[in-house]
Amino acid sequence: MIPLSWYLIVSACLFCIGLYGVMARRNAVAMLMAVELTLNAVNINLIAFWRYNNPGEPIGVAWAIFVLTVAAAEAAVGLALIISIYRQRDSVVAEELDILKY
Amino acid sequence: MQILFIIISAITLVSAVLVVSVRNLFHAALYMMLSFLGVAALYALLESGFMAATQLLVYIGAISILVIFAIMMTRRLMQTTESPFNSQWGMSGFVSASLFVLIGAIVLQVYPLDPAVAGGAPPAEELVTNTVNQLGVAFTSADQLVLPFELASVLLLVALVGSIIIARPDVEAEVEDES
Structure with a gap:
């Protein structure tokens, strides 16, 4: 007997940890890893609501699968961008990436 | 069931904290895999076997390996002397913590925390x-x-x-x- 609120609290905690990672980390790869954590938190929420409110319809799982697809695409493109930036600037620290600024 | 849930959640959240705080990025990627594994176990607890399997395949199998490749291809990432956080880490922590408090308060307003009051998931036959x-x-x-x-x-x-x-x-x- 696990109440729905427990899942929601865990998911909120995971989301906030990921948010902190995105805002506070200097390294771009670490920021991407934190983004993956937040997307996982969203998926926990979707699956928990599906299981507790509407387990007869597959729409909650379908949403979670689409989130997963977009997360995979985001990871691939993001890491490709980081590698490309690393080739040009020899750095992946987010503060040092200021080409668009000047 | 509840003890299992608490253990899995604790593993997931502790390794997530380590992901955002550990200095060595390679270790962070390994902790990230552990956190993904915890989330897959949470899916299994929610009787969503398909999502648990997909989580294992896509996140632990593909995305983690991609991240580890990116870490290995960018040489200076493994350097462990300088701080892993930027100058706004204090403010970020405050914003994240207050967002968590906000979401938690809203959740507890709508869904009770006590298992005796809230009850578990509705029974579903042959859900998987x-x-x-x-x-x-x-x-x-x-x-x-x-x-x-x-x-x-x-x-x-x-x-x-x-x-x-x-x-x-x-x-x-x-x-x-x-x-």
Whole structure:
């Protein structure tokens, strides 16, 4: 007997940890890893609501699968961008990436 | 069940904290895999076997390996002398913590925390098999999810091609070097 609120609290905690990672980390790869954590938190929420409110319809799982697809695409493109930036600037620290600024 | 849930959640959250705080990025990636494993176990607790398997395949199998490759290809990442946080880490912590308090307060307003009051998930017969069947039907029926499903496949293809083009070295410069 696990109440729905427990899942929601865990998911909120995971989301906030990921948010902190995105805002506070200097390294771009670490920021991407934190983004993956937040997307996982969203998926926990979707699956928990599906299981507790509407387990007869597959729409909650379908949403979670689409989130997963977009997360995979985001990871691939993001890491490709980081590698490309690393080739040009020899750095992946987010503060040092200021080409668009000047 | 509750003890199992608490243990799994604790593993997930502690390794997530380590992901955002550990200095060595390679260790952070390994902790990230552990955190993903915890989330897969949470899916299994929610009787969503399909999502648990997909989580294992996509996140632990593919995304983690991609991240580890990126870490290994960018040399200076392994350096462990300088601080892993930028100057606004205090403010970020405050914002994240207050967001957590806000979400938690709203959740507790709507859903009670006490298991005796809230109760567990509604019983569902043969949920795992039924869900996979329904998903297969929904993803291929013209009046349901076939359009988003096809769009997702196009998105994956575009992301794949795009990341190859972004990440490969400058071809024109190489040709000029050779000539």
